[in-house]
Amino acid sequence: MREQGITDDMKWTVFVSSYILNKSSCHLFGKVIEENSFVLISDMFYNVRGCEKSIGMFSELASTESRTDEEGSQKPTKELFIDLHCNRDGNLSCKMTKNFETLNCNLVIFDAQQFSDSYFMSWDNLSTVSGNAVNILTKEIHSREPTLRMPLIYQLHILWLFCFQIVGFLLDNRVTRFRPFSFAASCSSLLVHQTLRRQEYLAVRNSNISSLRTQLGLVNVCCRQLLDCVLGITLTYFFIYYNMTDQVAALIITWAYEVAENLNSLVEWLMGAPAGLKLNKQLTEFLGHFFLYHIYLWKGYLGVLQPVLSSMLWYSSLLGLLGITAQLCFLRDVISMMTLHIYCFYVYAARLYRFQVYALSAFWRLFRGKKWNVLRQRLDSVRYDVDQLFLGTLLFTILLFTLPTCALYYVVFTMLRLVVLLVHELNDKIIQSLDSLPLFSVGMWCINSRFIKGDILFSIIPHSKRDESSTFSLQIIQMPFGKLLRRSENPFRNAASQHYHWSKLIGDLVKGHLIYPWVEVSQS
CATH class of the missing domain: 3.40.140 (Cytidine Deaminase; domain 2)
Incomplete structure (x- = not known):
């Protein structure tokens, strides 16, 4: 041997x-x-x-x-x-x-x-x-056949799906998928949110329940929905028990009238010499009277809305049965409705400003003997006669000297629109935080449960006698909280929210493109 x-x-x-x-x-x-x-x-x-x-x-x-x-x-x-x-x-x-x-x-x-x-x-x-x-x-x-760890949660989620399937079906069916209905639904944050919830429920129903990731996501979704409904029902109870509908309605109407009066004062200030700026008198008076008339119409709309607003708020408070996120979405819709005149002013000013910028760029190409080829998406050289150059010079001069007046109105109403969008963004962040909160994972992480451990720790075991081999201990330890939130993301929702980069946002504002909710694709 x-x-x-x-x-x-x-x-x-x-x-x-x-x-x-x-x-x-x-x-x-x-x-x-x-x-x-x-x-x-x-x-x-x-x-x-x-x-x-x-x-x-x-x-x-x-x-x-x-x-x-x-x-x-x-x-x-x-x-x-x-x-x-x-x-x-x-x-x-x-x-x-x-x-x-x-x-x-x-x-x-x-x-x-x-x-x-x-x-x-x-x-x-x-x-x-x-x-x-x-x-x-x-x-x-984990090569063995996986088992369902929490059968009770699985049975509860079937009942939960049945209850919310009715609401989702009313919002997402063949009738509501027609273009007029779908466009109207896309303008409401509440309807969009409930449609996403229905898609989430369908993904849960069609998922592989034997997967541990699916089981963890299912438990997190059930716990999240339970917390959402409890908070919503609690808020509804206090809202109805203390009869707060009349107070809230009066507060909203008072605030809306104050905003209208402040806008009226702002437009009158712009019609004069704001901050000592010399504006085109005829154009600023025309624009000022145009916006003042819209403010007058808005006050008439508030007078029609005032008697029925309290009843609308009382019935809408029942949305708490769907969860507090539904109430927050409805709050966002109310803010959009009460600031509709600000949005209209922003659209009017942005369209006028964009038209002037586009026309000035076209006339500037005329002076250089260039023309934009729409089919080939390039600049081509072209000969212009004297009449075209003369007319282009006149229009270029008129647009150039009226641009500061339109730009001032555009800047003022854009700033007001950005303030409204900031409030919407804060509201959306709260809704997204509640929707993506892995409540079960966070609770298990707080009590240091073995189910949520997911990091690896190797430690060497010392020997009294040295040899060529080493002995290590492999342990599963608790992961950091941020890593837990990333790993516990909802696997049933793939709706990506629209994000604006600062460079694109500033570029769209300078060029006069409309920003959220109707974002136009910039074309060179």
């Missing part, structure tokens, strides 16, 4: 479940992955197809001397064999033999129950801390 040697070309990693170490002696069952030099040993591989044959032995030694005697009695084998020992001092030693040679190996002790309990360790491409080792380990541990 040839002499036993030690190979140095590769180092194996042996993963051993901590459950095995609690026994006095046993056979080791597991899986050998030769292409990655991994050996996974766990009690869960017992009587599993492909793992019926023992690949090693584990035993406890009385002392270090008996450990040496046992090592001498162990003979190398042709097949891979693992000899795992634990002495009285608690030191572990691992010896691997294959083809009558001893292999270098590192020993990693892990708790298979921690991997099974964690929702996050079963997801793909999450365990990147230790490279491919943890990914393969989690894949093998």
